[in-house]
Amino acid sequence: MEEKAQIILNGKTYEFPVVAGTENEKAIDISQLRSKTSYITLDSGFANTGACTSAITFLDGEKGILRYRGIPIEKIAEKSTFVETAYLLIQGELPTKVQLEKFAHSFTRHAALHKDMLKFFDGYPAAGHPMGLLSAMACSLSGYYPELLKADSSEEEIELMAAQLLSKVRTISAYIYKRTLNQPFIPPRDDLKYIPNFLHMMFSAPQKDYKIEETVVSALQTLLILHADHEQNCSTSAVRLVGSSRANLYASVSAGVCALWGPLHGGANQEVVEMLEEIHKEKGNIHKFIEMAKDPKGNYRLMGFGHRVYKNYDPRARIIKERTYALFDKLGIHDPLLEIAVKLEEAVLKDDYFVQRKLYPNVDFYSGLIYKAIGIPTNMFPVMFAIGRMPGWIAHWKEMKGDPQTRLGRPRQIYMGPTQRSYISMEERP
Numbered sequence: 001m002e003e004k005a006q007i008i009l010n011g012k013t014y015e016f017p018v019v020a021g022t023e024n025e026k027a028i029d030i031s032q033l034r035s036k037t038s039y040i041t042l043d044s045g046f047a048n049t050g051a052c053t054s055a056i057t058f059l060d061g062e063k064g065i066l067r068y069r070g071i072p073i074e075k076i077a078e079k080s081t082f083v084e085t086a087y088l089l090i091q092g093e094l095p096t097k098v099q100l101e102k103f104a105h106s107f108t109r110h111a112a113l114h115k116d117m118l119k120f121f122d123g124y125p126a127a128g129h130p131m132g133l134l135s136a137m138a139c140s141l142s143g144y145y146p147e148l149l150k151a152d153s154s155e156e157e158i159e160l161m162a163a164q165l166l167s168k169v170r171t172i173s174a175y176i177y178k179r180t181l182n183q184p185f186i187p188p189r190d191d192l193k194y195i196p197n198f199l200h201m202m203f204s205a206p207q208k209d210y211k212i213e214e215t216v217v218s219a220l221q222t223l224l225i226l227h228a229d230h231e232q233n234c235s236t237s238a239v240r241l242v243g244s245s246r247a248n249l250y251a252s253v254s255a256g257v258c259a260l261w262g263p264l265h266g267g268a269n270q271e272v273v274e275m276l277e278e279i280h281k282e283k284g285n286i287h288k289f290i291e292m293a294k295d296p297k298g299n300y301r302l303m304g305f306g307h308r309v310y311k312n313y314d315p316r317a318r319i320i321k322e323r324t325y326a327l328f329d330k331l332g333i334h335d336p337l338l339e340i341a342v343k344l345e346e347a348v349l350k351d352d353y354f355v356q357r358k359l360y361p362n363v364d365f366y367s368g369l370i371y372k373a374i375g376i377p378t379n380m381f382p383v384m385f386a387i388g389r390m391p392g393w394i395a396h397w398k399e400m401k402g403d404p405q406t407r408l409g410r411p412r413q414i415y416m417g418p419t420q421r422s423y424i425s426m427e428e429r430p
């Protein structure tokens with residue numbers, strides 16, 4: 001029997017269709033709610049609102065499942081590369097050898113920045129946060145590639161734009177880092193793959209090439225793959241909302257960078273390491289911080305714990321934790337922050353406050369320790385997240401553009417301000 005939902009308002013019953021996803025997730029389709037009843041729904045933080053249907057990522061937060069285009073994240077993290085994962089997310093299928101080579105080749109061709117773009121970096125304060133510059137640079141790419149801004153881009157053109165954007169964002173990010181250090185830019189090299197090229201641009205100096213370690217490449221590869229998409233999170237929803245006005249891809253992903261910057265979202269990785277450093281300064285007193293987070297009078301939170309969707313261990317956090325140990329072992333690193341992190345996690349997982357609220361470590365809890373071990377400074381952590389999330393943003397922008405159901409994103413509100421009142425002239429005001 002076809003499932004229907006009923007809403008009774010003032011004694012009158014209204015019926016609404018139920019939509020089921022391929023994994024049997026259910027939604028009440030209320031698209032006719034206002035026209036039928038004149039009511040709207042109120043759902044702060046959109047915690048119960050589906051804004052679209054999507055075939056990109058499946059996530060079951062209760063069971064701790066995450067799949068890109070149907071493939072479990074654990075398998076992708078083990079077997080794939082970031083470039084292949086980007087292709088999978090954007091195009092929907094794993095590439096053939098030829099398709100992958102072509103895609104990767106576009107990355108090489110488009111790695112360099114237009115020489116005029118380099119002037120932008122000089123105008124930004126070296127001490128300014130890298131995310132501000134990343135967002136501005138991503139958006140300003142639109143000015144340099146007007147030929148790609150067509151409303152009716154073909155599949156081929158979108159694939160090219162995706163590769164170009166993914167490649168340039170990596171170069172922009174490395175140059176932002178150099179700008180923060182007031183050091184000269186190191187241009188990309190044609191003979192290096194995606195991640196080695198990034199490490200080269202970040203850490204080489206004019207007279208001295210950075211030694212690229214396979215262990216470091218592999219750890220970074222895993223992190224970028226794990227960040228590549230996470231369905232309708234805050235930044236992806238921002239990309240979709242901006243894109244729904246038919247804004248171009250560069251403008252839409254630039255909005256994604258801004259949304260990601262916040263400490264409750266992609267900025268959390270920076271905050272986690274800063275929190276661990278503070279705990280370290282306090283001689284490892286994790287309990288003080290746990291009590292602060294539990295205090296109902298304060299608004300302090302343990303960064304790297306909790307998630308809107310995961311009410312179970314975040315599968316990405318599990319993989320990153322294993323990777324952190326492996327990297328530290330191979331590089332012979334001893335970081336007291338890792339010990340603090342492990343102790344904090346153990347204590348949190350036993351603490352009633354966190355257990356009752358189903359607060360587990362999330363993707364940002366251990367990722368910062370890997371970035372730190374590689375030599376990436378804390379203010380660049382959200383930039384790393386943005387490089388990783390770029391394929392997801394592009395995939396969602398593309399999906400939204402091709403979806404006949406897409407309408408201009410425009411939520412409603414319930415007005416709680418003053419009702420009509422008179423304008424009081426300046427002379428009459430107290």
Ligand code: CMC
Nearest residue numbers: 264265266268293301302303304305306307308357362363
């Ligand atoms: N520390 C202490 N208490 C917490 C935390 C935390 N990290 N997270 C949630 N809570 C409590 C919160 O105070 C509330 O308690 P109560 O019911 O007594 O009022 C309850 O748990 C539910 O919290 P919420 O804010 O309603 O949950 P949410 O789904 O709106 O928030 C979150 C999700 C990620 C914003 C939140 O867990 C948080 O602020 N975590 C810390 C920041 C963080 O690590 N963010 C990265 C998220 S993963 C990367 C990404 O995808 O962005």
